[in-house]
Structures are given as structure tokens and as C-alpha cells.
Amino acid sequence: MNPESLSYIFLSAFLINNFVLAMFLGLCPFVGVSAKRDTAFNMSLATTFVMFVSSTSAYGINLVLTAFDLEFLRLISYIALIASSVQLVEMVLKKFSPALFRALGIFLPLITTNCAILGVALFQTSREYDFLQSVSFSLGAGAGFGLAIVLMAGLREKLELSNLP
Numbered sequence: 001m002n003p004e005s006l007s008y009i010f011l012s013a014f015l016i017n018n019f020v021l022a023m024f025l026g027l028c029p030f031v032g033v034s035a036k037r038d039t040a041f042n043m044s045l046a047t048t049f050v051m052f053v054s055s056t057s058a059y060g061i062n063l064v065l066t067a068f069d070l071e072f073l074r075l076i077s078y079i080a081l082i083a084s085s086v087q088l089v090e091m092v093l094k095k096f097s098p099a100l101f102r103a104l105g106i107f108l109p110l111i112t113t114n115c116a117i118l119g120v121a122l123f124q125t126s127r128e129y130d131f132l133q134s135v136s137f138s139l140g141a142g143a144g145f146g147l148a149i150v151l152m153a154g155l156r157e158k159l160e161l162s163n164l165p
Contacts, residue, residue, distance in 0.1 A: 006136040009129070013140030019116040020148040026116030030149050033107045040153035041146070042100050043107060046089050048142025050111055051120050053085045054078070055138035058121035059131055078121045086112045116145060
């Protein structure tokens with residue numbers, strides 16, 4: 001399989017170089033929201049959406065910063081971009097799903113400080129991915145985060161209901 005193919009990049013971010021399980025990025029929401037599967041699944045969807053929006057926007061921002069020789073502004077630009085994306089998710093959830101908004105609680109604003117999201121933007125920039133590769137990488141990373149958090153939530157629910165000696 002070609003290392004630059006979209007499927008290779010997706011699978012690499014999803015399973016092989018999973019941000020939570022292999023790189024230990026994004027552990028705060030991973031531990032905090034993994035008590036129930038439904039909440040964990042919804043958190044993974046919100047995080048994946050923010051990763052997708054941030055990564056694709058970071059690709060465009062990087063093109064502009066590189067064109068004007070302003071690469072030193074990359075980190076602060078990405079942080080502002082991630083904060084804006086999280087605010088967008090928060091407004092949409094508050095409007096269309098107040099129950100989910102309340103269920104995610106304090107962990108929704110914590111997506112802003114989720115280092116996995118910043119890591120996705122920075123890794124895809126440093127690896128010089130094109131637009132489609134950036135999309136594949138962000139969706140793979142989000143799916144990997146979702147897999148890890150939902151599996152952990154399932155384990156925690158099972159342990160909570162089991163009779164331990």
C-alpha cells in the first residue's frame with residue numbers, strides 16, 4: 001500500500017498511530033467522558049467534526065501563511081481556529097440538541113484544549129499533506145479517537161454493572 005494513499009493515511013491515523021492509544025493525546029476528554037457509551041459516542045462525533053473543520057481550515061491557513069512568509073503565526077492561528085470551531089459546535093448543539101449539550105457539560109469547551117485536535121492540524125502541516133490527505137488524516141484521527149473512547153466507555157459500563165469478588 002502506498003504511504004501517500006488516502007486509505008493508508010486514514011488507517012494509519014485510525015489504528016496504527018491512534019492519537020489516544022499510541023500518542024497519548026486527548027486523554028482529558030477520553031477519561032472524563034467515557035463513563036457512558038452514548039455520551040462517549042456523541043463526544044467522539046463532536047471531536048471528529050472539530051478535527052475535520054480545523055484540519056481542513058488549517059490547510060488553507062497554512063497556504064496563506066506560507067505565501068506571505070508568516071509561518072511563525074501557525075500555532076496561534078491554529079489555536080484560534082480550533083476555539084472558533086468548538087464555539088460553532090457548541091452553538092449548534094445548544095440550539096438543536098439541548099439534552100446532548102447538557103450531557104457533554106464542561107467537556108464540550110474542553111475540546112478547545114484537546115491537544116489531539118491541535119496535533120492533527122500540526123501533524124498534517126508538518127507532513128505536507130495535500131487537501132484530500134488532510135481530510136483523510138483528520139477523519140481517521142477522529143474515528144480513532146471515537147473508537148478508543150467508545151471502547152473505554154463500554155469497558156467502564158461493564159465494570160460498573162459486574163459483580164466483583
